Amino acid sequence: MHLLVTGFEPFGNDQFNASGEAVRLVPDKADGHRITKAILPVSFQRSGEVLAALLQDHQPDALICVGEAGGRDEISLEVQGANVDDARIPDNDGAQPVKQSIVRGGEDYRPATLDPEIILKALHQAGHGAYLSEDAGRFVCNRIAYLAYGQKVPALFIHVPALRPEGQKATVGAETDNREAALKAQPRTSCTLPELAEALTVVLASLADQMK
Template sequence: MHILVTGFEPFGNDNFNASSAVVSALPASIAGRRLTTAILPVSFHRSGEALSALLAEHRPDALICVGEAGGRAAVTPEARAANEDDARIPDNDGARPRGAAIISDGPLSLPSSLDAQRITALLAAAGFAAQVSRNAGRFVCNHVAYLAYAQPVPALFIHVPALRPGGTEAGVGRETDLRAASTAAPASAWDMEQLLAAVELVAASL
């Protein structure tokens, strides 16, 4: 099996993105699965183009997209994505859509085409703080999740806590949950090695 795994570049006022750090650290293969990794731009316009180009080039058997959520302390597989862009802050191109459809004639929401409930249960059984989510926000993460779930390839978007080196607080990342936070575990309970292990477990389970 060939799996494409994507993360995101830093955005806003931060120069670090936990999803990028995790995805960049993934091995080339795990449990017999070949992994191809890529970092997407935090851009409503360019992220979809980049994802389409990656899918056309690599033709993977499955797609895992990883983003960071500053208001969450658990790994949260996204069971649904909404057909709406509604940005609290501008993306890296300065765009700030408000209440705009991602696909003009598309469904109001799309379900993940990989089983978010199963992946959440698997992570929890392995000792990771994990909760299934049905709200991916309305920023670029949700934008990419909606486009991913519209693809013929099985896909799942996963949010990870917005960790920062040295335990510093993320300057951005609450675009998913403005009110902030899961009570599953404090964010400080995570480190980058644990986030990497969680994403590796997801890939190995496909």
Template sequence: MKILITGFEEFGEEAFNPSWEAIKRLPDEVMKCQIIKLQIPTSFNRSWEVVEHAMELHRPDIILCVGLAGGRPAITPEKVAINLAEARIPDNDGDQPIDQVIRPDGETAYFTNLPIKAMVKKMRDAGIQADVSYTAGTFVCNAIMYHVLHTVYQSETTMKAGFIHVPYATEQLEDKPRGTPAMSLDSISHGLLLALEAAIAQEDAMEFESGTIS
């Protein structure tokens, strides 16, 4: 079995992106599965070009994309990607789509087919703060999740795919306001490892209560 896991390059004024730094710390093999690590650009256009090429080249069984959600206190597997690009700020190429569909031929939204509740439970059981998220935003993170899931759902494949947001790393808090939520890179990396293990096992955790009120 092959697993493709992607993390983003640095963005804005950040010296590094914890999604990629945490991925770099992962082993090359998990539960006898090959782990293929790929850094992707923080770009609406180029990120999908890079991931699509990697999907065609490696034919992975599982694709897990990872990105930064600064301000969140937990590692958050995403439930759904929506067909909307709405950028509050430009990406690394200077592109700033406003109220644009990601794919005119795509559905309004796609749900992940990864066992995200099992992934959250496995992280929590290890003492790592984790929650299911029901919004991947409208920036590049949501866009790459949408592109990948569109491809998975439109093809005759058993491929599993999804997205995880991670918080700021404690190593990048120097210029952040006091009280900004963060997690050490070691903890983020360990959380991703546990999430991968749950994804590989395809554990069912439907009894796990989740959801939001507002």
């Protein structure tokens, strides 16, 4: 089985993105299954284009997309993506859409096409804090979740806490939740980067079991 896992590049004024760094630490194989890792741009326009190209080039059996969420201190599995771009801050290209549809005439919400309940159970059994989320925000993460859930390949979007190396503070990442919550959110986390990578490896093993 071939699994595609994506994270994101840093954005805003930050030089670190926990999703991209955790994805880089994921092994190239898990339980004998091949894993392709890639980093998406934090761009409303280019992120979907890059994801589509990756799916075309690699033809994976399943897709896991990972983003970071400031204000969340556990892994969150996104059960749906919303058909709205509504940016609190500009993306890395300077774009800042306000209440724009991702797909004109598309469904208001698209559900995850991999079972998040099974993955949640696997994470809990492995000792990782995680929960199901119904709000992927309205920034680029949500856009990718919505687009991923419309692909033929089964997919799930996962948010990890916006952790940073010692001495650094996340100034972005609160884009995950609605505007009011984002403005109040304070990035926080008690986990480490290796723990996030371990959790993603658990996800991939659980995913492989789903796809058998």
